[in-house]
Amino acid sequence: MNDIYQHFRKDEEPFIDQALEWKRVVTEQYRIKLTDFLDPREQVILTSVIGHSDEVKLGLFGGFQESERKRAILYPEYAEPMINDYQIQAFEVTYPNKFASIEHRELLGSLMGIGLKRQKFGDFIFAGDIRQFVCSEEVAEFVFFHLTHIGRVKVGLEKIPLSELHIPEQHVEIREDTVSSLRLDTVCSQVTRQSRQKAQALVKNGLVKVNWKLIEDTSYSLLEGDMLSVRGFGRFKLTNIDGKTKKGRWRLTIAKQK
Structure with a gap:
């Protein structure tokens, strides 16, 4: 198994170790493991670690099909994860869009500023004046009550179903x-x-x-x-x-x- 490290960078070894531990848990305890949001490179590494295992399967989903950041579910062969199993909550930001604008870096900075790590959030969607994002369900209530400003703009949050995300057309x-x-x-x-x-x-x-x-x-x-x-x-x-x-x-x- 140590041979897997030669295919990756030295600074990626901690994530490889984490992926191997997730795989071990699923194999030995025969239960589902849900991860935080992974960036595309982490998804590649995890897919490589899981390989073509008969004991552990892998699913990836980030709230919509074209999402860049995704949560992973590692699961034994008997299980078949559903969309709800990824535990993703979508939010739409309400703000005075006639008088203020919100940039990507401002939204990210404000979310990080309330004390949560980047891995708890998936993609941000900017469509015209619409500002939406997805996060892990386990932090959704915390985000709902603590994200009151983005930069100097006072904002509110509305929980929405994933089906109401304004998915940008991919070019x-x-x-x-x-x-x-x-x-x-x-x-x-x-x-x-x-x-x-x-x-x-x-x-x-x-x-x-x-x-x-x-x-x-x-x-x-x-x-x-x-x-x-x-x-x-x-x-x-x-x-x-x-x-x-x-x-x-x-x-x-x-x-x-x-």
Whole structure:
């Protein structure tokens, strides 16, 4: 089982250990395990850890089919999780939208400011003046009573069913590219159509995030499932790393969010 670590980064080992422990609990105690919301990279790792196990199955859901952040259910083969088992509550924010606006970073900052970790929240939905988000049911009442302001704007919350979420239309461009290496500056150069030198400047100037974490190391190695965010150019997900060409270049499938 230790061989699994070689496929991932050193800083991902704590999450791998957690995933292995979840798997052990389901296998030995024969019961369902529900996780917090996982980002896309964590979903890739967990899927790899579970593999094609006959004893433990895996389900992922984040409130709607196209969600980016999802809760996972690990379950024995006898069980069949339903949507309600993911225990997700949706909220719509009520605020004076004629006089104030609410940005993504302000909503996230206010939710973190009431003392909850990011993993308790799923996707945020911004559609026109509509502001919605999903969270774990276990913190829903706490959020309902404690989120009274977003920035300087006084707000209220309305609990809504998942069916009333205003799911934004997905605009994704799928690209198939090849790169000489999986270094951050090399991939960044390819997805932004910039020179390697300009891509290095983007990284060193703090304009690039990998899996929502600022990375300033140009040699940082990317892996399948990573989400790459480049300020001014958008977000790119490495959906597949499909091996090498005969000339030794890496084949990539990249989803660009428009």
